[in-house]
Amino acid sequence: MTLFTQSLSSADWTFTEDNLSGEVWHKATVPGCVHKDLIANNLIPDPFFGRNELALQWIEEKNWKYRAEFVAAPELFELEEVDLVFGGLDTVADVWLNGEHILYSDNMFHSHRIPLRGRLRRGEKNALVITFGSAMEYIRTKRQGFVAKEFNDPVGGSTKIRKMQCNFGWDWGPRLVTCGVWLPARLEGWSVNRIESVRIAQRHETPGEGAVVVTAVPELARANAGARFRATLSLAGEEIASKEGSADELVLAVADPQLWWPAGQGAQPLYDVVVELLDGAGGGVVSSWKRRIGLRTIVLDMEPDEFEVTAGPTDQKVNRFGLRVNGRLVFAKGANWIPAHSFVAGLGRGDYEPLLRFMTDANMNLIRLWGGGIYEHDVFYDLCDEMGLMVWHDFMFACTHSPGDAEFLASVRREALEQTTRVRHHASLALWCGNNEVIALNQSLYRDNAEARAAYVATFLELLPAVVKEKCPDVSYIHGSPHYPVPGLEGGEPIRSIDEHDWKVWHSLAPVSHYETTRHRFCSEFGMQSYPSPEIAETFCPPDQLNVFSPTFEVHQKNSGGNQTIFSYASRLFQFPRDYRAVAYQSQLNQAYCMKTAVEHFRRQSPQCLGAVYWQVNDCWPVASWSGLEFGGKWKALHHEARRFFAPALVSFRHLGAEKRGIGNYIKNSRGAVEIYGLYDGPGDLDVVISWKLLTLNGKEIAAGSGNAALRQGRGLLWKTLDLTDTLDTVGRENVVLKAELRAAGAGPESPALAGNTTYFVAPLYLALRADPIETAWEPVADGAGRTARLRLRSDSLHYRVCVELEGTGAWYSDNFFDLLPGEEKSVDVRFPQEVGQEDLAKLLVYSLIHTYR
Template sequence: MSVVPVSSISLAKGWSFKRGDRSSNGEFLPAGDLPTEVHRDLLKHGKIEDPFQNLNELSVRWVAEEAWTYRLSFSPPKGYAHDGSKTVLRFEGLDTFASVYLNGSLILESDNMFVENTVDVTGKLKSDNNVLELTFDSARLRGLDLVEKYKDQHRFIVHQTEVSRGPVRKAQYAWGWDWGPILLTAGPWKPIWLETYTAKIEDVWVEYDLDKDLKRASGTLHAQVDGPGSKVIFEIREKSADKLVGKYETVVKNGTASVPFIAQISLWWPRTYGAQNLYTIKATLVSSESTPQVDLCSVSKTIGFRKTELIQEKDKRGTSFYFRINDVDIFAGGSCWIPADSFLTSISPERYRDWVQLAAEGNQSMIRVWGGGIYEPDSFYDACDEFGVLVWEDFMFACANYPAYPEYLSSVELEARQNVRRLRSHPSIVIWAGNNEDYQIVERYGLEYHFTEDKDPQSWLKTDFPARYIYEHLLPKVIQEESKNVPYHPSSPFGNGTSTTLKVDPTVGDIHQWNVWHGEMKPYQKLGSMGGRFVSEFGMEAYPHLETLEKNVTQDVDRVPGSMAMDFRNKAIGHERRLVSYVAENFRIKYSVEDFTHLTQVMQADAMSWAYKSWRRQWGTKGSRDCGGVLVWQLNDCWPTMSWAIVDYYLVPKPAYYAIKRAMEPITIGVTRKFNDWTMRPADALWKRDTSHIDMRLIWENVEFNVWVASSSGDEAKATVEVKFLSIRDGKEVEPAINLDITIQGNGTTEVIQERKVEKSNGQDPRKPFEPSKADPFIIYAVLSINGKEVATDVSWPDPIKYIQFPPREPQIRYSEDKSTIFISAVTPIKGFVFSELQGTKLSDNGFDLIPGVTKTITVSGVPADRLKWAYI
């Protein structure tokens, strides 16, 4: 028997595609190189219009109703077959119901987009002109067939979309969501390989523990081997310096090579807490059957050594929920992530890296990969490893009552094991969650769920909520067996499983807080009092910058808020009422697209500021962590639209991105005044004040405020705090400034001023009608300095902004000679100064307020600074 190294050939080029199955008479057209999707190939040939523009999404719905066939003719390389060697076709991902034919013979049927399939074709290839055909059935129609087939066994319930997605293991957002279009794709969405080998390494992984001082790792190195390899040589190298840390050798037994190791290591840390030290584990499969010895295969994985804990401990408020990495408590402030495109094959590794880098530069320490999308490619997690961004990873279930018949469970287990094995080396992944919001389906529809009384997994399969078996038995079992050093959480959100904690419960677990925007539509100024132990979803909508709208709503007549084309793009249920209501409650509403865009953006940024500042304040101190993190819904969009995203499809940040960036600085200061809800005053207040539910005395004259400092640094620091009270009318101080020397607590919150009151009557007689023109509302401006250097500022405005009668004013704008820097100042306070960003532009800050006597300096790259337009309230 000859022994040969692994030969792996990409079958990426030369494909063609047609409408219909293999037997149809459709015309074959050249397809794009793999990976690809049918919509992209149709668009390339002008068979469909761009579904991202105008109302074109509607004109491509027919694509999802059809079968599609991809075909490739290929010849294997000369000498590919050797005595005793094995030849396989490896399909990394087929979307979704795929039948694969080789030279007319059916070799594979696949029905799960998330799994990899390998088919042994040894001896089945011709020396030339082999034909590989892939037929993809309509996922929607196959889904409807499955619903009909199992309707007597299972109660199919889905939110957001039609019911056909429930039994289909495909990215659920393709059916449309309240932020994305209905674009049900099909095709070879991941690479296909022709491989020949005598033996090969199929997987490499490491199981380890850290010594108490976290300076040494010990455990076992593993390699899974297919074929008769003799031994495996492992190397551990420090990646940045390519320095050998350890070398180990062991024999292959029953398809596995395992060897213990001990190594001095440097830890991988989340960003700002330490370095992102990474190591390479290389496994080389060696055959001693030949002389000299032959290296058959080498596989490398990048890993980082870190200790991960999810701290859920009883305390005075209930049960904590926060992350402790390398024995350090981490406040996880960041975003939820949806797929970055409706067409997944269009996303390059560079684009994934740009997204993660943008999050990191925005001081975000965690990204939650939402369960209605995909298990992202390694390039996404590689970037998270590189930039120190923690990952909350959902399994791919969202907003549905999923079935659990045997074939489905078998597919789900294969999907889970494959993806956990693929991703387990990434140190950034610090939690796996079973699904997104499926327990809310249980609650809303009264499905059978007895958390305390019924602990028998087999009995769960007989209820009308059989997916409990998946979330509370199957998936935690997979995690324990495949990636035991990462915590598992049954769902997002999830309390402790009792019927009273499936709803939003601020005392336990994580929550999705949607009583701002959805639900009760409370004022976003109340978000600080609406948090929980960990807020894993909340949000506020805004328009993207004008360039994004203009590129995709191409007719001027349609580029108006409330037009059919504009409303069509916004998929959120009731957005016509909700968005306008929130704008009208807070601002003097204007309906040109330029003005309305600006108002929605400032409003979204204000909501983010209230939420992140307030919930970070609740991080508290060690042993008293009221809130362990906050993740906005959402970081990104899958198409160019208006949504809850804080960065648009083209990676252009909205002002909300910068609001979060400021609130999540390593050391920051916060100032807020007590919120007096002008939208709904208590009835007894009407008798005490006047005949209106709006009482501006409570908002403008009798002000109660708080100031605090939040720090993620582990060290105490001496600092000074200055608080100024500046007239909105003329910019002058209306009260003497407050100056305090403080000691900032390490990794926690330092309360500086609590419930301080400022009363200003402006000489108005409380027995007479209030006269807004005589009032002098003021901002509160707080400055934090360390060693005489300003490190953070914050400003609190009276709400609502719409009642303020601003004086005539104009900011002063200057540019550096090379047009890379902008200097902005103002005589009186200015609210919501926003540059309309352009694609390819990078700003150091945006969506800020201007303070009298303070010059704001903004650096600009990508375009000359004087090309940028701006607006303010």
């Protein structure tokens, strides 16, 4: 035996408030955090309910002590070395073993390995004690002279400590500054040597085709020039290649590679790589390293191209900004990811898999791991590999300038070395980014403060790119997002980003039509808030407070002025809502409309624009926010809309006129001409037939047409411009809907469409909608488990954005928030987490826009 591991998660862990007279110890969980332990022991109320967050701020000012007693397994004493390994400590921690101080830590983002040979007691209990100091006291005393504006920390200081920044509050998250052993702890015994990591390099003779050479470079705990290794590569249990030797590099040739592709571009085959350190005497295995890899190339292409997009005072041409996978430019379709919970300790596959699967269900291929959270748990990256979600990976810096002293930079270097080494083998890892919005929000600081400029250069232009080059040289790096090719640190305006964060809609209150005036090369942030559904709102809000302006709800709206902004935009589209359900529904429709307008514009412009990554996909607690998925994973209207606007095939409208209010509140509507675009960004090209028809809201066809289109992969096509002005002047713009569908060439008109879309010539609040009944009928679906039922819907007149609800059932809907056209039948498959019962189906609630105010 050369390796033995003993988990400490099952040890008898307890905790108490440090320096408390008459200490009372309570049961604790590792991995975990003090807030979760306080909740589990009924010492504090649920921080997510009501206004409880505000009453729990005292926790961050206290020191907390954890202890565990354990008997070390006898197998550990038979080995040469025994280490205590902490995956992560959050954050300011002192560790004692049997009364001896063995560790101090003040960085949440790296692990610790402490040699214990000669320190462990054999055959009797060992006492492990960890004291977590107050993060706030650390901030006050550690860097008193450091001053930088923090944009989302209401108290200040979050960038002075290497800890999850959004723990201190954000404009979508609570301030719950916690502490604890947040990643697993273990005892690890080993002999002879140990593989710490293996760098996997790939050489593709011709990107996208031909042989692939996989090189494994083992990194050992002890230097050993004569060490012998064996590397094996297999796929689905079948060995593909194997190599044994004492060289620093083990080269494995793959003659017929199965390439890994992002979702929507191809399959995601994952090869098993095993690298073993061999005993020089008998050839036995001393240590091994096993991972899954995908054979692929991903590079950030920022080369000049044919598009004359210019920016800056000198009209400098802005280059391409896009990901090239296996030689193919891929339009990035995705959303920004924040931590899946305010308390990230102990998150696992069950927390991540549904949320990430929902992203690929919505035709996304990229997730931007935002820099104010954490370097995620291993299973997060495993799932992204399996699902084909490319990971844009920020280092953990967001919005605010951070220190640049030697001690701080040394801690950041250790963190970066470990994290790049840990995740570098993942097929999904597409890009490293130094920070989120640090330059964008601190331009005046860098212009006026030489010390601040030097700190930015040292961290993001020197330290981090050097680490990436050393540890994962095949992965592209940019210093920040939005990405400024010329940062402008020493004065003057930076050259406009080729990767944009477009917040003119929302923060600047620009009209939604602003999106259609842009010529972005890539847009990695843009968004619109909405409210949670009643089902989720009721988990934190008492019935008498279910009002977005109530004291309770204000605690769950973290963006200053957020409520006013939501109503400002929603009021341009809808009549005044009658209750909270209507408010939430309208806010979600508005959010979906805004993101649909932006994404369809960006996709129509492809390949000039090569990415649409909206803010944000998920929530860390129940809240009003920019998310498309509510806390717990329920789909908002936005996520259903994303499934449509991110689909590989897209048919899209662009109005050439506008509807505007003028003097005296008179409305001037020049809408009449409309462009119809086709797009396909799956693998290869696609020949299609595009059809359109103009209908009255009670189903009468006024005009129609169809024609062929040759869609070239990843390139938007203006197929036709319709001028319907005369017709609309006659029938009234408030009385019609324009529908378009896209089908594969050769498919009949009754075959399922690859894509469909609707548009209107007035804002929805002016549509002449009728409250005709929506007929519904259920029928079973043979899914083998009795968990799916099909709902059929029909109405004699148009219903704008029909919502289907079965609250309390955990149901998932194949489609929702859709237009139900007059006389047409719509089917929705509803999947339940358990076998369907009549009591589930009886909870059906169906409503549309007209029901929110009539």
